Amino acid sequence: xxxxNKVAVLYGAGGPIGGAVARAxxxxxxxxxxxxxxxxTLDAVADAIRAQGGVAETGVVDALDxxxxxxxxxxxAAREGHIDISFNAIGYGDVHQPLAEIAVSDFLRPITNAMRxxxxxxxxxxxxxxxxxxxVILAFGGGGPQTLPGLGGFKIALDAIEGLRRQWxxxxxxxxxxxxxxxxxxxxxxxxxxxxxAAEITAGLQEATLLPRTAMLSDVxxxxxxxxxxxARTITSTEINISCGAIVD
Numbered sequence: 001x002x003x004x005n006k007v008a009v010l011y012g013a014g015g016p017i018g019g020a021v022a023r024a025x026x027x028x029x030x031x032x033x034x035x036x037x038x039x040x041t042l043d044a045v046a047d048a049i050r051a052q053g054g055v056a057e058t059g060v061v062d063a064l065d066x067x068x069x070x071x072x073x074x075x076x077a078a079r080e081g082h083i084d085i086s087f088n089a090i091g092y093g094d095v096h097q098p099l100a101e102i103a104v105s106d107f108l109r110p111i112t113n114a115m116r117x118x119x120x121x122x123x124x125x126x127x128x129x130x131x132x133x134x135x136v137i138l139a140f141g142g143g144g145p146q147t148l149p150g151l152g153g154f155k156i157a158l159d160a161i162e163g164l165r166r167q168w169x170x171x172x173x174x175x176x177x178x179x180x181x182x183x184x185x186x187x188x189x190x191x192x193x194x195x196x197x198a199a200e201i202t203a204g205l206q207e208a209t210l211l212p213r214t215a216m217l218s219d220v221x222x223x224x225x226x227x228x229x230x231x232a233r234t235i236t237s238t239e240i241n242i243s244c245g246a247i248v249d
Contacts, residue, residue: 001029002229007080009033009073011063011121012090014041016190017140017220021087024221025228026054030085033076035061063090063117073124082132085228086125089140090117094154107153114141114157115164122168126177133176136228139165140220142183142239144247158183162239169237178236180227184215185243210245 008025012018013034019041022032026049034042039060046056061072077083092110095102122137129135143158161181169179188202195201205214223242226232241247 001027002225002231003085004029006030006084006228007033007076007082008085008087008228009035009076009083009121009125010087010089011035011061011117012088013045013058014038015089015091016217017187018087018089019045020217020221021089021140021224022056023049023052023054024218024225025085025087026056027052028225028229030228031055031080032057034058035063035072036090037062063088063121064113066120069120069124073121073128077128083125083128083135085136085138086121087138087140087224087228088118088121092117092154092157094157095152096150096154097152098150099152102152110153110157111160114161118161118164122164122179126168126172126175129177130172130175135172135175135177137168137172137177137179138224138227139181142181142241144183144239144241144249146247165239166237173236178233180232180235180237181239182220182223182227183239183241183243183247184220185209185246187215187217187220189217205246208246209243214244214246215242 008030010018010022013022014036022045026032036042042058046058049056059072061068092113094110095106141158143162147155165179165181186205191198219242
């Protein structure tokens with residue numbers, strides 16, 4: 001298994017993306033620690049993992065809270081002895097409106113939340129990874145040169161994540177820590193059931209691809225598991241593009 005004996009911490013693990021990655025990590029042998037703000041959704045993911053023979057623990061953690069993140073990660077490291085993987089897929093509270101119409105607070109929220117959460121969770125994990133000279137930091141939601149009107153601060157937040165990823169990779173590389181982001185161009189399966197306009201959104205995502213399909217949750221999980229494994233040990237400071245050609249580098 002790709003991640004046998006690895007310890008992974010996942011934020012936003014109760015959501016579709018975080019849950020898919022958590023299940024993939026567990027299938028590949030990792031012991032997964034699922035963090036999020038809603039215990040019920042975390043428990044559902046953990047129960048599914050345990051039903052398949054995996055090892056999962058949950059913790060209600062606000063990934064924007066510095067003390068909560070540090071305490072949570074320090075506790076896992078103390079119990080497990082090490083942390084190998086940190087994955088962050090929390091939502092950023094974005095509001096999609098044209099820039100000329102959006103309120104300043106709504107514009108800034110996803111940018112601030114993305115930077116704060118990705119910084120805090122990476123720093124907390126890196127403190128423990130550095131001592132061992134190994135580790136992998138993964139973020140979900142890479143950027144790209146293209147954009148669309150009406151996204152508010154969301155696309156800018158994704159671009160900011162890329163800048164932060166480059167800086168972390170530069171500073172953590174000498175300690176053997178890899179930093180990578182994943183970008184998909186949109187995963188229709190992640191839309192909530194009954195989401196208004198879901199059919200139109202799905203059709204638009206499909207139309208934007210170069211292949212006759214979009215990324216699926218299983219694709220996100222499988223790619224994340226590979227990137228977190230030693231088989232990807234030469235890959236850092238980059239995006240992994242699984243958008244089926246929707247985002248052209």
